[in-house]
Amino acid sequence: MNRGPERAYLVAVEATKTDTVWSVEDSLNELEALARTAGAEVVGTMRQRLSHPDPATYLGKGRVQELSDAEMQLNCDLIIFDDELSPTQQHNLEKLLNARVVDRTALILDIFAQHARTREGILQVELAQLEYRLPRLSGQDLAFTRQAGGSRGATGGVGGAIGVRGPGETKLEIDRRRIRSRISELKENIEDVRKQRAIYRRQRSEQAIPVVAVVGYTNAGKSTLFNTLTEAGVLVENKLFATLDPVTRHIVLPNHQEILMTDTVGFIQKLPTKLIAAFRATLEEVVEADMLLEVVDVNHENAIEQSETVNEILEDLDALAKPRVTALNKMDLVDDPEDIDTSLYPNAVPVSALQNRGLDRLLHKVADVLADTMERVDVIIPYRKGDLVELFHRRGQIVHEEHQVDGVHIVGRLPHSLRGYYLSYAES
Structure with missing residues (x-):
């Protein structure tokens, strides 16, 4: 019998020794959006100010007891932590709490597992999930299996418990050797995908058609802008990571120059490193592009922080120095456009993808920036x-x-x- 969405309680440490530009409040708000995207109902939150998360239990012991009490009172199904837990932290917390323990990384991987549609996307998500779960198998594989009834598996569908969708419920019943063997197989398959993409990019290069990669924080309106510019018909939903698979379309700029535009997966703060590694073949579309079109949700209260997160990931990909145009999207929601400091963003152009405003000027700016590369x-x-x-x-x-x-x-x-x-x- 379906009792409705899983009830989730969110937990975060406000670390005093950190260089992050995000406040704990903003990070928790985003974690709540991630939980809702995964299908959970958020019933409460807890935060604790520490110099750094406790190496044994993430929170201090007193707060763990408070968390246990809140879990029982609110009848929670799972506790979601705002950082990636170490295997030790997760194991200790599972002994102290009755609800399942899920960290931010597992939550993001779960969302990717729900949204992967192509063979490539499914392979990449499965690899990231297995590499994440392998060091955490000890003592919890049976727990995963017991709670995974109705899960979607690695091939699509909906259902199951948050944090265990994807390959988990069947793969976690086999031993470590077979899991490592599966990981090796997935890496070989993804390497084949990478080679196929490299051939495709080489063919594009031989045709001398510039490639513009659309990048940005998840839910900034990338797919809406991409669809408006290219009529690609990419799925658009008000959810984080609504689309995962890159889509490339041919368009003609106002000066009659032909380009290829590629929509890529959205970025997010604390994006799991395993996910970046698994999606290397996809993210190479960003690395190999001639220029970047960054989409910023200028109406979002954390627009600057989101753009800074995009910069950090681009730096990790060695793509930060690429020529860039910034589409300051959702201007139709801004009360006073004069309040927007466009100087904070490279080659900024205010637009509304939804209302088709400012897009001709945006394409002219893309043409101008591309001209500087030729x-x-x-x-x-x-x-x-x-x-x-x-x-x-x-x-x-x-x-x-x-x-x-x-x-x-x-x-x-x-x-x-x-x-x-x-x-x-x-x-x-």
């Missing part, structure tokens, strides 16, 4: 080489074009890979 060319192309004139229009940016007696005089910019086609026609 080489200036001054050529006279003979009329018999009309295909090169057409290629220049499609792949490059034309500043000046004039039909002369001996050919078409073009001044503009081209991707470096196409420069060789025009060298013999360069103006001396």
Whole structure:
């Protein structure tokens, strides 16, 4: 009998020795949004101010007892901690509490398990979950199995308990050797995906079509903007991580230059390192892009912190220095647009993806920034080489074009890979 959503209690440590830009209040609010996205009902929260989380139980012992009392009074199904717990912390807490113990990493992995749709996404989520659970198997594999009735498994569907969806309920019944064997198999399969993506990117590179990767904090409106610009039909929901799999579409900029635009997975603070590693093949779309289009929910109270988190992840990916345009999205919800300091963001353009406002200006800015990445060319192309004139229009940016007696005089910019086609026609 279905008794409704699982009842979750949220717990966080406000560490005094930390360099995070997020307050514990903001972090807990986001954790609550994650819990709701996973399907839970949040019935309470607890926080404790410490120099750092207790290495044995995350909270101090007195607070753990308070947590146990609250758990019984509120009839909680699970306790969700706002940081990744060590195996020791999780084991100790499970002995002291009756409800299941889930940390932020397991919660995010659970959401990914619910939303993975393609074979690639399912493989990547399964790898991250198994690597997360392997050091935590001791003494809890049977508990996972008992509580996993109706779970979705690794192939899709809905149901089961938060934190144990995905490959868990069947995989946790087998021994460590077989789990490690499965991890190796998954890594090989994902490596095949990475190689296939590399071939695809090489083909795109040979065609000299610039690639713009859309990045941003989860739920900033990336998919809405992507759909509006490309008519891609990507799923749009008011949930965190509504889409996981990258989608690439061909579009034409206002100056008639062709580009490929790729929507990528949203970022989030404390994004599990195992998830970043598992999604390496997907995130390489960001690393290999010619430029980035960052989407910022400018109406969000933590817009600056979210953008800083995006910067931190881009730095981890060695992609921070890439040329970037920032779409300051959801301007339709801002009371006074003059209050928005656009200087905080690189090449910022205020837009409303939902209301299709400011998008033409955004695309012009993308074209301008892309132009700075290309080489200036001054050529006279003979009329018999009309295909090169057409290629220049499609792949490059034309500043000046004039039909002369001996050919078409073009001044503009081209991707470096196409420069060789025009060298013999360069103006001396």
